[in-house]
Amino acid sequence: MLLNFSKPKKYLLSVMKISVTLLLSGIFLLACSPSGDKPIERFQHAIEGSYAGNISNDGKWSVISSIHHGISVWDLEKNALTYQWAQKQDSSDNLVLAIDISNNNSHALTASRENFALWNMNTGQSEGYWQVRESNIRDIAVSNNGDYLLIGKGNGVVVHVAVDTGRRLEFLGHKEKINTVDMMPNGRVAMSGGNDFIAYVWDTVSGQVIYQFNHTSRVSQVALDSQGRFAFSADSMKSAHIWNLKTGKLITKLKGTKRHEVFSSVSFSPDGKTLVTGAASSKVSVWDVATGKRTANWRVTPKEANRPTGAVVYSLAFSDNNTLITESSSGYAELWRIPQAH
Template identity: 25%
Template sequence: MTGATRALTAPDAFNCVAPRQSARNKGEDMAPCLRGPLRIALLLLGLAVPISERASAAIDPTLALFLGYSKAINVVAISPNGRQAVTGGQDNLVRLWDVPTGLLLRTLDAQAIRIYALAFSPDGQFILAAGADATLRLFAVKTGELVTTMEGHASDVLSVAIAPDGRRALSASKDKTLKLWDLETGQLAKTLEGHSSDVTAVVFAPDGGRALSASADKTLKLWNLETGQPESTFEGHGDAVTSLAVSPDGLQAVSASKDKTLKLWDVGSGHLLRTFEGHPSETTTLAFANGGRILSGGADRTLKLWDAQTGALVRTFEGHADAVASVAVSVDGSLAISGSPDKMLKIWDLDGGHVRRTIDLQSETFSPNGYRNFFKGVSAAKTADPAEVDKRLREKGMKRGDPVFLRIFKADLEAELWIKGVDGFALFATYPICAWSGQLGPKLAEGDAQTPEGFYTIGKGQLNPNSRYHRAFNIGYPNLFDRAYSRTGSHLMVHGACASIGCYAMTDAFIDELWLLVTAALDAGQERVGVHAFPFRMTDERLAAFDWHPWADFWRDLKPAYDLFEESRIPPQVSVCNKRYVVQPGRTDSKSAPALRVACPQPPLASTRLAPVALPKPDHRFP
């Protein structure tokens, strides 16, 4: 929260949603006022100088911001484990996403204005990005750091691929060449020449010794990377080839073209095996899926799933509002990801034929730097029914006033309320979180718009029944652990409504229900209610999937508390030692979650038995 927020009379007036008024933000605040007139002026200019649909890639980036192209998606790629996806577009940002949750994990500044090409390394540890500045950049996924920069092309790089061994990369460019790079040194190993126009796509064969390229000259070429010479040329398209993919076994290739078709080729012989027709306009992108299927996207705004062996159209996917610019399929073939100039990223269930998730890059969810810092939804009804809550409690053998315990899972958008019974705590209800802000990871500083993660408690003094957002519990940030790292912030709440800059917004109805149960427990003698805020459900599989993340070590310190509660259904005791959380089993007879304290595990006590002492020998000179 900001200093301005603290100056308000109500303790949490504007809590979590107060606008930041720094000098840095004033220009941003004025942007909406200027955007309308500027767009009108540019529209009038556009009437005098028409801009074609395909010309957006060449628009000056400054104008592109006002014309709305800045977040158009040009390319998508999916990690080998299917867990992350990466997108690039008309701005200079490469965005890394968590596929199951749709959360934005990281942004990488590719400094290229327009990103046209992306690829994951086979181990998923690196991302190769390239675009309009003719430069390739290799980033480390775990740290986000730029590892290598490769320069050598004379024009836009339109496609990149990384070899199966992860040591080499290929790039295709509008300068009519392909270049082979050594990723370990960043040095250019070889230039491949032979196409007579833009080289639009390139892929490695599974053996890593050959590669296939596609071009606006209507052909495909199979290259021997040892000699740098083409082994064969595939001809048959009637217009520029726009995209290319090789089957997992390397025996077949499929190409897409402006001639509205897909063509399936035998890689060994170069023979055309089959032509797929169904897109009414140019085919822009494609990928192999499992089960002998091909997924294509086109300027007609649809994706089409084909049977590669029969040529039959299996299914059509609709949902984009503009051309499908790029598509990628997970290794197991269960899902696909598509991007478009409509600024939408869509995750598709290929077998079910529906959209699993849509991510709108124009949404207020994303700030100018690309991170999620304002997430909001529609508030539910304004009140909860106490009689209905009491009925549900009775059905579970519970009552108002029993001790309660809260667990929050950011990425899952869920909060759990547990109520104490004879044999430990039992789950009463799981509530959807309507809004939280920031990224996965702990809150670090006042004004960072970040919702906290860690272990907190709520006492009576932290309740606000008259919050601007209906009702609110202050979770007690910063706790002892946060203060050990000099972290700052205030008025971090679980509250009603559905807007957040730093808090967990539950809607008014759900905060009402939580309020009934939390306040009843405190009134009945529970001194403090424990609140455990996790980034996600801390399963071994989920934590392993985020092993690359910069906060992975912090999350590993949270996991013992999750595991202990999962095993015992008793909230664990949490303390702090040497700036780390220390977790021990909870007590079955405990009604309250004690506030955090410094408590380092004590070493075993040394034995109090005295060691034998060597006595001097008697002096026989004396009687």
């Protein structure tokens, strides 16, 4: 068999309910006045930076993996630490480096290179733990209600898992390692990109390719609009595309992207007019979906240090069409007002 997961192991996970407080273990709220490219508000979620982070699609929840606090779940509307989860992290190769929250906020999926865990966001309890025995985990996605999991692996295989039945479908279209995956909220359509210069949109029931998007270098980021309007794919050089998910036709290419401007996060606005991207260079950019033009950009707060350092923008989400929340490796979540085009 090409698949080789262990059975779920719940005894390796622990969960703790956290009382609502803003002054816990050195974590506190910093408020900033809006000024130019400064955030409206800044929340410190990790005192010495984080390994990974994901914000829910509606901007209400954030899950981060950090040095001192394990996996932390934050209610962003209250800036309240709600849960702390413990997933086996016993070596530098086993740190939780990938996180995804389902579109309806019911579940979160967390993964290290070797294992992944499913969590119930309503109860705070674990619903399963699996270990990968072949290759390593590169990226993950979870559907609504935690029904389906998507695991992209270093051997070029993407695995779609139906949690209730245990059915596992392997997508074998890629020829080299997977860098990025995404999945529609119902779990029926997946997207993946790899080092073979290709992004695929594919059916998770049949494994059949729906669309193939070719790039000139390794595909570093893919994303599916949760409302089913768009797909996004970008490579490691300077090519980034917005596609019509219903037809597979190109809508636009992002204009003015820089060589090696590698995107680390992507989100579409609720009204479908705006795309925002985050980069490993701490840069956040706002793009017009129809024209592909960059309408604004700024940088998130870097990690505090004796000398200036950057920050990877792990995740970004719209709280409405004009307000954006970012979570970065510096340990800060930040609220931004998106400049309006004149």
